[in-house]
Amino acid sequence: MKSDARVVVIGGGVVGASVLYHLTRAGWKDVLLIERGELTCGSTWHAAGGMHTLNGDPNVARLQQYTINLYKELERISGQSCGLHMPGGIMLAGTRERFDWLKMAQARGRYLGMELELISADEAAKVFPIIDKKYFVGALLDPIEGHIDPYGVTHAYARAAQIAGAEIVRHNRVVDLKARADGSWDVITEGGNVHAEHVVNAAGLWAREVGRMVGLELPVLAGSPGHPARHPGISRRVCCLRISSASRRASRSASNTSRRSPRSASARW
Secondary structure, eight states: OOOOEEEEEOOOSHHHHHHHHHHTTOOOEEEEEOOOTTTTTTGGOOOOOOOOOOOSHHHHHHHHHHHHHHHHHHHHHOOOOOOOOOOOEEEESSHHHHHHHHHHHHHHHHHTTTOOOOOOOHHHHHOOOOOGGGGGGGGEEEOEEEEOHHHHHHHHHHHHHHTTTTTTEEEEOEEEEEOOOTTOOOEEEEEEEEEEEEEEEEEGGGHHHHTTTTOOOOOOOOOOOOOOOOOTTTTTTOOEEEETTOOOOOOOHHHSSSOOOSSOEEOOO
């Protein structure tokens, strides 16, 4: 492991690997990622991997659109599959007010270059057969929606960053951070120390503990994602389904297929 780096990234999940790759893409070659175990061994490995472009914030929507388009480029650069599946997806509206919001979202999506289509509840039931259409007034169809393999994406980011000159050190736990008078940092690890101009906390499950090393209490808690079971008779290529907090009344069959959080629901096959 090198003793000096312009940037040290703490954490080898998908966020840390993405930061490392984008630093090299911006021309920062003297960068180092330190992971306490193996890449993705924290929370990334069991992430659901769902992805979509529709978002209430247009800046976030544009960022999500960029990321989805990036996956094919990552596969080309790294030779690592991202497990990309794009069956499309629908967002359901259970009220007229929510359907009006979907109209606004479609207009915003057109501005961002997204090919979104408003469809009726009947059409939504044809696309996603296990919903009970009587509870919905319409939906928004997004062809650029699907899921990826978080493990594959992380390794694609990591491999592409290494090709560009980045270094990755596994099985080396960061135990402390010490600030220097000039604003740089000593990163104290079980395998030695690294002097860095900048430190990125991408520790995921352990981000709060890393924050405490510098006196910061980060409001970070681990969550448990839902992984729906496969519904008998439903194709693996069925589209993704998203039900907003204003449209929670899905059919009994859909409810039995996946467990939903109180605020939103997502089903992906």
